[in-house]
Amino acid sequence: MSRPASRSQRSAGEGGQIAQWLPLRPDLAGRAAYGAPQLDVPVRLNTNENPYPPSPELIRAIADAVTGVAGALNRYPDRDAVALRTDLAAYLGHGLGWRQVWAANGSNEVIQQLLQAFGGPGRTAIGFEPSYGMHPLIARATATGWVSGARETDFGLDPGRTVRAIDDHRPDLVFLTSPNNPTGGALPLAVIEAVCDAAPGMVVVDEAYAEFARDGAPTALALLPRHPRLVVTRTMSKAFALAGARVGYLAADPAVIEALLLVRLPYHLSALTQAVARAALAHAAEPLATVQALRAERDRLVSWLRGRGLAVADSDANFVLFGEFGDAHAIWRALLERGVLVREAGPPGWLRVSAGTPAEMDAFRGALLPVLDAACPQARPVGRPARTEARP
Numbered sequence: 446m447s448r449p450a451s452r453s454q455r456s457a458g459e460g461g462q463i464a465q466w467l468p469l470r471p472d473l474a475g476r477a478a479y480g481a482p483q484l485d486v487p488v489r490l491n492t493n494e495n496p497y498p499p500s501p502e503l504i505r506a507i508a509d510a511v512t513g514v515a516g517a518l519n520r521y522p523d524r525d526a527v528a529l530r531t532d533l534a535a536y537l538g539h540g541l542g543w544r545q546v547w548a549a550n551g552s553n554e555v556i557q558q559l560l561q562a563f564g565g566p567g568r569t570a571i572g573f574e575p576s577y578g579m580h581p582l583i584a585r586a587t588a589t590g591w592v593s594g595a596r597e598t599d600f601g602l603d604p605g606r607t608v609r610a611i612d613d614h615r616p617d618l619v620f621l622t623s624p625n626n627p628t629g630g631a632l633p634l635a636v637i638e639a640v641c642d643a644a645p646g647m648v649v650v651d652e653a654y655a656e657f658a659r660d661g662a663p664t665a666l667a668l669l670p671r672h673p674r675l676v677v678t679r680t681m682s683k684a685f686a687l688a689g690a691r692v693g694y695l696a697a698d699p700a701v702i703e704a705l706l707l708v709r710l711p712y713h714l715s716a717l718t719q720a721v722a723r724a725a726l727a728h729a730a731e732p733l734a735t736v737q738a739l740r741a742e743r744d745r746l747v748s749w750l751r752g753r754g755l756a757v758a759d760s761d762a763n764f765v766l767f768g769e770f771g772d773a774h775a776i777w778r779a780l781l782e783r784g785v786l787v788r789e790a791g792p793p794g795w796l797r798v799s800a801g802t803p804a805e806m807d808a809f810r811g812a813l814l815p816v817l818d819a820a821c822p823q824a825r826p827v828g829r830p831a832r833t834e835a836r837p
């Protein structure tokens with residue numbers, strides 16, 4: 446089958462070489478741009494989006510909200526986005542007020558602002574990999590050194606080893622991802638607390654997938670009153686089904702947010718974005734109902750994959766990491782040829798698939814079965830790879 450067309454001819458992340466004649470920063474030379482492939486295939490299960498589009502009612506509310514601000518687009522937006530931050534604080538609960546919440550264009554921008562303010566040349570950040578690949582990329586883009594810490598063989602974090610890595614490297618920022626992407630599991634609060642106690646600088650807990658966690662999984666929001674250097678980042682891209690609007694946010698001590706004002710661009714969050722996000726928050730019950738459906742779909746998927754004899758990581762997110770394949774790329778390609786796009790993510794031999802609609806999950810299962818059974822004899826599960834060790 447021919448390669449499916451890219452959804453964007455100008456899409457970054459296609460692996461293009463940067464022209465040699467450009468006076469690029471030396472530390473960016475040879476680097477590849479981020480990019481999950483954006484391919485036009487029938488079933489896209491590779492970027493952990495919520496597959497349920499807004500309802501006609503929510504579309505109307507968003508259109509009304511945009512109309513409401515359109516007449517004032519000659520003016521700059523509220524650069525402090527106070528109304529949106531107030532709504533986000535109310536959504537988060539935990540006694541938070543707007544001064545403890547900050548918003549930007551996706552949680553990636555929030556993370557960038559954190560690294561601009563607390564990282565930078567001569568400073569370092571640590572993350573425990575495999576984890577969200579943008580943490581090291583944004584660190585590098587802000588000239589922050591990156592330390593790759595290790596996970597256990599079950600992809601969890603051992604508090605003792607994690608604290609030792611922090612003691613060894615004394616990083617200015619620690620990134621914890623809970624639930625972790627791509628492995629799926631949420632961290633116990635005890636691990637986050639141990640890290641907060643040991644870290645000499647900022648501790649960022651990336652909770653992009655918090656709403657999908659299994660019952661009883663904790664949120665680091667509960668720790669904020671005790672740890673003033675703790676930051677919890679969230680996004681409206683996943684549970685809120687609003688990836689296209691680009692809204693991410695964080696909760697932290699107001700002093701942290703004051704520091705971020707030093708690096709944010711003025712008027713960074715457009716009036717349209719603020720209005721759309723507020724409309725979506727006013728209709729939160731609708732996307733959050735899809736979260737329940739996606740959690741159930743995820744749990745079914747975990748059982749089904751295990752039933753096929755595959756290794757499957759426990760998941761608190763809207764995706765599942767499964768393997769282990771001798772040649773995961775061959776499986777990825779065979780699925781793509783059957784119209785299903787998943788993600789090559791995690792340790793070698795593993796693939797990540799997002800939870801989709803029941804029809805999408807049927808398509809995934811229908812595509813994977815023949816791949817496992819016949820088409821790719823190399824698809825036999827093999828032993829688990831050795832874990833990676835911390836390296837600077």
Ligand SMILES: Cc1ncc(COP(=O)(O)O)c(C=O)c1O
Pocket residue numbers: 492493550551552553554577622625626651653654679680681682688691692693
């Ligand atoms: C762990 C994690 N954090 C942050 C993000 C970024 O989300 P956004 O910039 O859309 O808010 C993602 C996106 O996939 C993610 O997986």
